[in-house]
Amino acid sequence: MTLPDHDRLLELRRLSVEIEGRRVLDGVNLTLRRGEIVTIVGPNGSGKTTLMRAIIGTLRPSAGSVQRQPGLRIGYVPQRLAIDPTMPMTVGRFMALPRGRSRSAVEAALAEAGLAGAAGRQITALSGGQLQRVLLARALMDRPDLLILDEATAGLDQPAVAAFYARIEAVRATQGCAVLMVSHDLQIVMRASDHVVCLNGHVCCEGTPESVSSSPAYLRLFGAEGASTLALYRHHHSHSHDLPLDEDAA
Amino acid sequence: MLDSFLLRAALAGVGLALACAPLGCFVVWRRMAYYGDATAHAALLGVALSLALSVPLFPAVIVVALAMAAVVAGMSGRHAPDTLLGVLSHGALAAGLVAVSFLEGVRSDLMGYLFGDILAVTRADLALIWGGAVVVGGLIAWRWSALLLATLSPEMAASEGISPRAEQWVLNIALALVVAAGIRIVGAVLIGAMLIIPAAAARPLARTPEAMAVATAVIGSAAALGGLAGAWHLDTPAGPTIICAAAVLFAVTSAAAGVKRLLPA
Numbered sequence: 001m002t003l004p005d006h007d008r009l010l011e012l013r014r015l016s017v018e019i020e021g022r023r024v025l026d027g028v029n030l031t032l033r034r035g036e037i038v039t040i041v042g043p044n045g046s047g048k049t050t051l052m053r054a055i056i057g058t059l060r061p062s063a064g065s066v067q068r069q070p071g072l073r074i075g076y077v078p079q080r081l082a083i084d085p086t087m088p089m090t091v092g093r094f095m096a097l098p099r100g101r102s103r104s105a106v107e108a109a110l111a112e113a114g115l116a117g118a119a120g121r122q123i124t125a126l127s128g129g130q131l132q133r134v135l136l137a138r139a140l141m142d143r144p145d146l147l148i149l150d151e152a153t154a155g156l157d158q159p160a161v162a163a164f165y166a167r168i169e170a171v172r173a174t175q176g177c178a179v180l181m182v183s184h185d186l187q188i189v190m191r192a193s194d195h196v197v198c199l200n201g202h203v204c205c206e207g208t209p210e211s212v213s214s215s216p217a218y219l220r221l222f223g224a225e226g227a228s229t230l231a232l233y234r235h236h237h238s239h240s241h242d243l244p245l246d247e248d249a250a
Numbered sequence: 251m252l253d254s255f256l257l258r259a260a261l262a263g264v265g266l267a268l269a270c271a272p273l274g275c276f277v278v279w280r281r282m283a284y285y286g287d288a289t290a291h292a293a294l295l296g297v298a299l300s301l302a303l304s305v306p307l308f309p310a311v312i313v314v315a316l317a318m319a320a321v322v323a324g325m326s327g328r329h330a331p332d333t334l335l336g337v338l339s340h341g342a343l344a345a346g347l348v349a350v351s352f353l354e355g356v357r358s359d360l361m362g363y364l365f366g367d368i369l370a371v372t373r374a375d376l377a378l379i380w381g382g383a384v385v386v387g388g389l390i391a392w393r394w395s396a397l398l399l400a401t402l403s404p405e406m407a408a409s410e411g412i413s414p415r416a417e418q419w420v421l422n423i424a425l426a427l428v429v430a431a432g433i434r435i436v437g438a439v440l441i442g443a444m445l446i447i448p449a450a451a452a453r454p455l456a457r458t459p460e461a462m463a464v465a466t467a468v469i470g471s472a473a474a475l476g477g478l479a480g481a482w483h484l485d486t487p488a489g490p491t492i493i494c495a496a497a498v499l500f501a502v503t504s505a506a507a508g509v510k511r512l513l514p515a
Contacts, residue, residue: 058408076409081402086449087279088456094402098395098410122457148409 007034009072009146009178010055014064017047017054024050026202027064032146037172037179037192041212042199043221048182051199052150055180075144075177077135079151083123091126092119095138105141113137129160136164140171147171149181165192255369256482262371262379263474263492266428266435266444269383271467272390273424274449275459280401283446284332285322286425288339290441292318293429294346297363297438301353308378308430315426318342323418346438366437366489368478375434382431386424393420398459436489443493448473451500454507469499 010032017025025047032038042048053059054066056076083089095106103119110118113133118126126134132152139147149168153161169192172179181193196213197206204217212218277286296311303310318338325334350360362370371379390397397417400407404414432441448470449462456462476499477492484491 053405056405056408058405058414074409076403076406078403078406083402084279084281086453087401088453088458088462089398089402090458093458097402098399098407098412100395150405 008032009034009069010180011067012055012064013067015051015054015061015066016063017050017059018062019050019059023062024201025054028199028203030197030203032178032180034145034178035172035176036194037168037181038195038197039181039183039193040197040199041183041218041222042204043184046200046221048199049150052148052180052182055148069145072146073142073144075139075142075147077132077139077147077149077152079154080131081123081135085124089123090119091115091121091123091134094123094134095119095141097138101141109137109141110134128155132156132160132164136167140175143175144177147177147179149179149183151182151184153183168192255371256478258371258373258376259368259478259488260475261376262368262435263478264471265376265379265383266432267448267470267474268467269379269386269428269431270444271448271470272394272463273386273421273428274445274470275452275463275466276390276397276401276421277425277445278449278453279459280421282421283442284335284339286445287442288322288335288342289315289318289422289425290429290432290438291339291343291346293433293438293441294363295342295349296430297433298346298349298353301350307433311430311433312426315429316422319419319422319426323422343438362437363433364437364439365487366433366435366440368435368488368492371434379431379435382427386427386431389420389424393417394460397421436492440489440493443496444470447493447496447500451496451503454503469503470496473499 008031010030012028012030015025015028015030016023028051030038040048040051050059054061056074057066091110092103092106095101095109107116107119110116113136115130115133115137118130118134123131123134136149136152147168153164156164168179168181171177191209193209195206196209198204198212198215198218198221200221204221205212205215207215277283292314293311296314297307299305299314300307300310322335322338347360350363361367396407396412397420399410400412400414400417407414407417428445429438429441432444436444449466451469452462452465455465473496474492477495478488480486480495481488481491
């Protein structure tokens with residue numbers, strides 16, 4: 001089905017997904033527009049990864065729909081690769097999967113990611129931060145309309161995380177693609193987003209980073225950490241938040 | 251020339267090694283070793299089926315192997331895969347042995363189905379083995395890049411329009427063909443070894459997946475020919491001797507890789 005508005009890349013309507021009889025997502029609505037950075041936050045088990053998979057198409061909705069703009073190009077950056085030590089794979093060969101790309105295009109993409117000359121290295125020999133840059137560089141080679149990042153910064157230190165998001169914002173500015181991120185990396189993610197969706201099986205609350213981080217539903221889910229994020233936005237308030245943790249959110 | 255049983259055995263062994271090479275790499279990369287065993291063991295049920303219904307062995311084994319793949323695909327997720335595959339693998343082997351025991355006059359041939367009888371390979375067998383090798387090689391070459399990406403990340407593959415589930419079935423079909431081709435050569439028990447050992451032996455020699463597939467084919471062929479020669483001189487069973495030769499090659503490449511790591515660059 002075609003979306004009426006040209007800038008609307010993806011629309012979820014009352015999306016529900018069941019895994020082995022358990023309803024993991026329940027009636028999720030979401031619209032992604034060109035040039036927008038949207039972040040999904042939520043505690044472990046809140047259905048963030050399930051939502052990604054339903055959007056990509058590896059999981060089928062049990063109800064509702066996922067509508068993509070026809071011909072939508074998706075660049076997906078996984079959290080990590082399921083690479084077994086028995087698989088030899090150079091960075092250059094990986095970048096050219098699956099359709100084959102010229103050596104010069106691969107080398108240019110690596111250089112842009114700050115990894116010039118890495119094409120001959122084994123994927124398994126890269127550090128976490130280097131692998132993350134390779135994965136992003138590969139996803140960007142097809143000039144995607146929509147870039148999807150699944151916990152892309154898990155395991156990186158703070159400066160690496162900050163550099164990663166700076167690059168995402170630069171990519172959005174130069175390529176004009178939409179970005180959908182999943183993260184529990186609250187503080188920096190929320191500063192880099194236009195729109196934040198707080199997920200816990202259903203959409204608890206959504207809006208600008210500031211409105212979400214001060215919403216009661218968000219604070220119930222994230223407790224003290226959420227409160228410190230709120231403090232980032234409301235640093236002129238000096239009172240402390242002593243919030244009870246919601247049982248089902250733990 | 252094909253009248254010589256030794257030459258037929260050599261051609262059969264090399265044909266099987268070539269069929270096993272690209273598939274064996276994926277079995278190792280995707281940690282499907284147990285799954286390969288389950289499919290191979292199910293082949294014994296195919297033997298029983300073929301004898302009971304008087305239908306040709308090759309299609310009977312393919313049908314049963316594909317049925318096993320469908321069972322594994324349908325049940326995955328409900329049990330830990332390791333346990334599930336262990337149950338299916340050993341269950342299929344035991345059920346095959348019981349089923350074959352009901353059939354008169356087969357017990358004496360049972361060893362041949364379990365451990366292969368490469369010296370009894372006929373011209374018709376050779377045609378099936380090499381035909382199977384060509385189909386398996388073509389199938390995997392056609393899906394090669396998609397299979398690699400689906401192995402590294404099913405989500406990444408799906409986002410590029412590749413169906414990880416369909417790619418898994420490409421491997422299932424290739425596995426069924428290899429098992430059917432291999433049951434006459436190394437037998438139901440040792441096909442899994444023919445898939446895994448040459449690929450594992452090739453790993454230290456390769457820097458790309460393509461190079462590893464080629465090295466696996468070379469090592470597998472060398473094991474088939476070396477094992478056959480060994481069996482001839484030592485008067486040992488050919489199938490197990492081929493697997494021993496592959497294991498020796500694995501030990502050699504692993505030791506060479508270990509030494510290389512210890513030496514200063």
